[in-house]
Amino acid sequence: MLNDKKTRTLADHEALELHEALNFKTLCLAKSKLMQGLVFDQELRALMEKDVQMNIQAITDLQRIYSEAKFASEIPEFRPTPILN
Structure with missing residues (x-):
């Protein structure tokens, strides 16, 4: 995929997996933050x-x-922004 010296083009399935990972981690963050109050x-x-x-x-x-x-x-042009706070 990517390394420090050279940027490569992501294939469609790699881009999709990157989006899925980002969405999953965003949901994990939201759930952990929510559950802390309980x-x-x-x-x-x-x-x-x-x-x-x-x-x-x-x-x-x-x-x-x-x-x-x-x-x-x-x-x-539209990209969802992860919840950080």
């Missing part, structure tokens, strides 16, 4: 906060790949 156990809450931070990092990494990638197909 949890009273501090250890579980700390684990959920760690999950939130890891999801934010994964989304940031996927967004970087997305912004650096060249796509074989044309990209539509």
Whole structure:
């Protein structure tokens, strides 16, 4: 797919998988943030906060790949924005 020295074009299925991964991580983040309000156990809450931070990092990494990638197909102008806060 991509490496540090050379940017390659993503095939259609790779672009789709990138979108699916970004959507999945965005949903994971939203669920973890939502569930934190329902949890009273501090250890579980700390684990959920760690999950939130890891999801934010994964989304940031996927967004970087997305912004650096060249796509074989044309990209539509509207792109959903992941929930970060």
